[in-house]
Amino acid sequence: xxxxxxxxxxxxxxxxxxxxxxxxxxxxxxxxxxxxxxxxxxxxxxxxxxxxxxxxxxxxxxxxxxxxxxxxxxxxxxxxxxxxxxxxxxxxxxxxxxxxxxxxxxxxxxxxxxxxxxxxxxxxxxxxxxxxxxxxxxxxxxxxxxxxxxxxxxxxxxxxxxxxxxxxxxxxxxxxxxxxxxxxxxxxxxxxxxxxxxxxxxxxxxxxxxxxxxxxxxxxxxxxxxxxxxxxxxxxxxxxxxxxxxxxxxxxxxxxxxxxxxxxxxxxxxxx
Amino acid sequence: xxxxxxxxxxxxxxxxxxxxxxxxxxxxxxxxxxxxxxxxxxxxxxxxxxxxxxxxxxxxxxxxxxxxxxxxxxxxxxxxxxxxxxxxxxxxxxxxxxxxxxxxxxxxxxxxxxxxxxxxxxxxxxxxxxxxxxxxxxxxxxxxxxxxxxxxxxxxxxxxxxxxxxxxxxxxxxxxxxxxxxxxxxxxxxxxxxxxxxxxxxxxxxxxxxxxxxxxxxxxxxxxxxxxxxxxxxxxxxxxxxxxxxxxxxxxxxxxxxxxxxxxxxxxxxxxxxx
Numbered sequence: 001x002x003x004x005x006x007x008x009x010x011x012x013x014x015x016x017x018x019x020x021x022x023x024x025x026x027x028x029x030x031x032x033x034x035x036x037x038x039x040x041x042x043x044x045x046x047x048x049x050x051x052x053x054x055x056x057x058x059x060x061x062x063x064x065x066x067x068x069x070x071x072x073x074x075x076x077x078x079x080x081x082x083x084x085x086x087x088x089x090x091x092x093x094x095x096x097x098x099x100x101x102x103x104x105x106x107x108x109x110x111x112x113x114x115x116x117x118x119x120x121x122x123x124x125x126x127x128x129x130x131x132x133x134x135x136x137x138x139x140x141x142x143x144x145x146x147x148x149x150x151x152x153x154x155x156x157x158x159x160x161x162x163x164x165x166x167x168x169x170x171x172x173x174x175x176x177x178x179x180x181x182x183x184x185x186x187x188x189x190x191x192x193x194x195x196x197x198x199x200x201x202x203x204x205x206x207x208x209x210x211x212x213x214x215x216x217x218x219x220x221x222x223x224x225x226x227x228x229x230x231x232x233x234x235x236x237x238x239x240x241x242x243x244x245x246x247x248x249x250x251x252x253x254x255x256x257x258x259x260x261x262x263x264x265x266x267x268x269x270x271x272x
Numbered sequence: 273x274x275x276x277x278x279x280x281x282x283x284x285x286x287x288x289x290x291x292x293x294x295x296x297x298x299x300x301x302x303x304x305x306x307x308x309x310x311x312x313x314x315x316x317x318x319x320x321x322x323x324x325x326x327x328x329x330x331x332x333x334x335x336x337x338x339x340x341x342x343x344x345x346x347x348x349x350x351x352x353x354x355x356x357x358x359x360x361x362x363x364x365x366x367x368x369x370x371x372x373x374x375x376x377x378x379x380x381x382x383x384x385x386x387x388x389x390x391x392x393x394x395x396x397x398x399x400x401x402x403x404x405x406x407x408x409x410x411x412x413x414x415x416x417x418x419x420x421x422x423x424x425x426x427x428x429x430x431x432x433x434x435x436x437x438x439x440x441x442x443x444x445x446x447x448x449x450x451x452x453x454x455x456x457x458x459x460x461x462x463x464x465x466x467x468x469x470x471x472x473x474x475x476x477x478x479x480x481x482x483x484x485x486x487x488x489x490x491x492x493x494x495x496x497x498x499x500x501x502x503x504x505x506x507x508x509x510x511x512x513x514x515x516x517x518x519x520x521x522x523x524x525x526x527x528x529x530x531x532x533x534x535x536x537x538x539x540x541x542x543x544x545x546x547x
Contacts, residue, residue, distance in 0.1 A: 026381075027381045028381075030378050030379065031381065031382070031385075034382065050400075051400065051401065105295060108292065108295045109295040110299055112296035112299075113296070113300060115521075116300075116514045116515075118472075119475075119513065119515075119516075119517030119521070120510045120511070120513050120517070121476035121479055121480070121513070123476065123479060123483065124479050124490075124491070124509070124510045124513050125510055126483070127483075127495055127497065127506050128498070128503055128507065128510070130498060131320060131498065131501055131503055203473070204473075207391055207392050207393075207476070208480075210393055211395075211480040214392075214395070214396070215483060215484065225393070225396045225397075226395070226396050228396065229396040229397075229399055229400065232400070234400070237396045237397050238397070240396075241389050241393055241394070241397065242389075244388070244389055244393050245385050245386070245388040245389040245393075246385075246388075248389070249384060249385065
């Protein structure tokens with residue numbers, strides 16, 4: 001019996017593997033075309049390295065940045081920063097959102113204020129924060145937390161407001177305390193909305209981080225590409241941009257989206 | 273007991289309504305009060321934290337000598353240019369991609385990647401290509417708005433039920449007529465919510481781009497003020513940025529979106545509340 005199973009398994013796996021290989025190619029093909037166009041423009045129009053480097057030069061710069069450890073240094077600075085800011089914003093923003101959301105007067109009074117704060121992007125406060133905290137990582141931290149926390153508080157508040165009051169009343173009449181209400185009603189009920197806030201906050205926050213790093217000059221990928229501008233190192237700029245894009249996709253796909261999927265699967269509040 | 277409550281209610285109700293109307297002002301008042309109190313007690317140097325009066329005065333000053341108007345106009349002009357370009361190209365490309373599966377499959381990895389680096393990340397490269405000025409700011413806004421509008425348009429086009437398109441086709445409509453009378457209105461709510469959030473991102477990107485990439489505009493006004501430690505101008509500028517952002521969203525984008533949603537109502541209730 002067992003010998004009969006083995007071949008069928010092999011046959012099952014091989015077309016699947018082929019399919020995966022094909023889909024991998026499908027993802028890579030557009031990039032291959034893009035690189036070909038890039039190369040053609042570079043060679044065809046005879047553009048100097050000061051304006052655009054060839055893909056080969058960019059790759060060489062990538063290898064150099066990796067082997068000297070520069071890239072991992074700058075990338076880890078940015079990643080640690082966004083990670084710390086996201087953790088802090090969730091830890092502080094969600095409770096604030098709960099506190100504001102459970103009371104309709106508090107929610108009413110804070111909504112306009114939060115919208116206003118969201119309108120003034122964190123990066124606009126940067127010059128003032130630089131005066132207050134100096135050109136250090138603290139400034140970047142403050143700007144990114146501001147950018148991240150506002151959408152999280154706002155969406156947590158909205159999430160709590162949309163929970164049907166009967167759920168709260170039902171649990172209360174059964175003798176649940178405030179903590180019990182928070183963990184059993186507010187948190188699961190507001191979670192999809194919190195995740196929306198986190199996603200939006202990460203979108204805003206990652207860009208704010210890059211912009212702040214450009215201006216604060218204390219490490220990070222934004223600093224890497226903006227300092228490279230000063231020395232006209234186009235190869236470094238392009239490598240930095242590609243790394244920024246890849247890291248954002250990885251953070252989004254591997255961390256934010258799974259959380260979103262889990263939330264939807266478990267509490268299934270989302271439509272469609 | 274219960275007989276007493278209604279007797280007192282008209283006056284109380286009115287008081288409640290007034291309080292309800294005034295509630296949104298409360299946090300602003302609280303912040304201003306805290307600021308005033310802190311300033312009175314600590315008396316920080318003007319470069320660190322100016323008094324409220326100083327900020328009000330500086331708004332008057334820069335409005336009076338025309339600096340504020342010029343910078344606001346420069347920023348809004350760039351936003352208008354960049355956003356119009358972004359919306360136009362985003363919708364056209366979105367339609368092409370949404371209608372043809374082949375194009376959509378080919379482009380989607382590229383879109384995911386370039387969306388991840390949309391906006392401000394292009395600044396260092398584009399400073400070299402476009403120089404500092406309006407073209408650079410317009411590029412950054414176009415780049416930001418395009419991807420959001422594009423993705424929403426593709427989603428909207430793909431979600432229009434095929435039955436509707438086939439129905440109109442069966443009645444003898446051509447390809448263009450089907451597009452105009454079915455696909456476009458069907459996708460419009462998505463396109464508009466894309467435009468709305470695109471402008472939110474675009475306005476942020478503009479301010480960030482202007483910090484280093486433009487000789488004028490609100491972002492540049494704030495950044496230059498930072499060099500001279502004029503925190504009164506910075507705070508005034510930030511407040512104006514917030515007011516403009518809210519005004520745009522409230523009086524231009526929100527009404528348009530609401531009207532479309534009401535008219536073509538394809539968005540579910542959950543989404544309406546979420547937005």
